[in-house]
Amino acid sequence: MTPVNRALMLKGLPLLRDVPVLNRVAGIRSIANVRHIDFPDADRARLAAVCGERRATFLTPNHPEFFTDWMIDKEIVSKVAPLTASWATNSVVNGLGGLAQKFWLANNLIAQIPGNSDSARRHSVDWAVQGKGVLLHPEGAVGWHGDWVAPLLPGAAEMAVAALAQGRVADPAFEAWIAPVVWKLVFLHDADAGLRAECAYVEQRLSIENIDRDATPADRVYAIYEALLARDEAKAGVAPDRAQPVAGRLEALIVDFSQRLADLIGTTAVPGRPELLRAARRWLRSSSGDGATTAQAVKTAADTLQRLCRLGPFAWADPTMTQEQAAEHIKRIRNDYCAGTFRDNLNRFVPQPVGPRRAIIRVPAPIAVHDFRGDAEGMIDELRRRLQSALDGINADLSNAGGLRSYPNPFFDQSGFGIF
Template identity: 45%
Template sequence: VEKSLNIERHATDTLPQRIHHIYSTLLTRDEAAWGMPSDEGQTYAERQQGLIIELARRLGESISPEAAITDTTELLRRARRWQRENTGDAEGQKQVRTLADAVQRLQRVGPWASTNPRITQEEIAEHLKRIRNDYCRGGLRDTMNRFIPQPAGPRCAYIRVPEALGLHEYAGSIEDAVAELHRRMQEAITSTVAEIEAGRGFIFYPNPFYHR
């Protein structure tokens, strides 16, 4: 991924640190492209949010100068409507589409990325897939990576069967039976996860996006 994006790889970085470095470099490029200052003293989330707010402001001015739209979801909805209603404005179409695409792309790394001090192998794989989908569009390998699932590592299935449920005990109360079935299934899942975690079956890394 670094090679495809012309990003220098630091030899001592862990895999999560490499992911963070890729995102930070791409964010710096976005900031430069939109004429925004890059404050390296801020966290990734703070810089990202600042850029989203500024691009959303510009997008709002492009489609509705007289109305301040603070909700990003509503803003993007109005941007799509503006594009449908102003097909004759080629320059405006390009500007609105570029701004809307940038806002949506930046939003795909949401607050969830920085809330947990640990990051799992699966989450790292999701980050990689997101980077490939959003930024790597050069060749056949990039195209294949977007459409063919890439496992994060060897897979292992843990199968548990919850205690059987006697429906005769819930005559006339199917809702109670379903609720009890859900409880037993959740109990089986929770105990299995705890068992795997105790045996270090999950792979965790320190999360470089995390901030208090």
């Protein structure tokens, strides 16, 4: 599948991909529209050095974009560990019908099933101990924030520790590695026109009016989020104060929904957001006797809270918003708010970029689990540090070379947001 993936999914068909009209056909220009892949030999060699026999390797790339994630991941592992097993969400592996399930399983995907991951973990550990590699995204779900690494889940570290113990039963010199990988997508050309067109579609689809069509995509993204926040506030019985910054209003609404959810599931105090959402999902899986009305209220509150929390401090951290960041905001809005049509449903599974891009892939120093002085939590903290540092390095190089186009960021300097 590697040549198919490279041509049809990533790079497109040479010559034909640049022919007018034909270059609008996803299968010709490629679906992910990634024309160039920057994966230096040194980074490739660093990753290859920790893959193979007598070692268990867990590859942990960042997770900035859906669909393109697996296409780039496949390109990476094809260079260093072609038999790598990859984790994917249950809705992809098992939710698209029997034929699709057979296809994904033949491509060695492992279904991540909430509340029932023991068999997937055992298979992953066994596979890794054989020296074939396992890939999973420690950020979990796609957040559409390519420059910021979200708090990580502990699965990679926990499985690496288990694989090390299992491997050393037969081989005292057995090694286990956690191999961070980062990739960033950059538009090859000015994407302003495409971003404006996609903003217009979202505004029309969500019936958002009175937005200045001459405003920058960054300002239009801000206006869309502000309008959607006002709707969520109204549904929650909160009077929107539209003169206040989005960040403060968003924090207040998150606190409100957190308390509502905690009250519904009988939690005595509002825990941290990730813990609260996990507790709510566990409650839903075991709430068959608690009444349909309450279960629906819990589901609605949990879904709303999770959606509200997907806009975070990465949005207002910098005075400028790059075109790539604007594109991510728009895709996040489309995923979270636009539903019900074939076009919207297709966009969720196969989101289309507004222009051709370059993928920059880097491999920070892998973590030697067998030599690490600390527990799994410490490994995850170190993993996140290495991922973020590598992304910051890519952005610094791009900025110094003038390789990023940007707008003034209307979210910038909105203080008082303390949830994350």
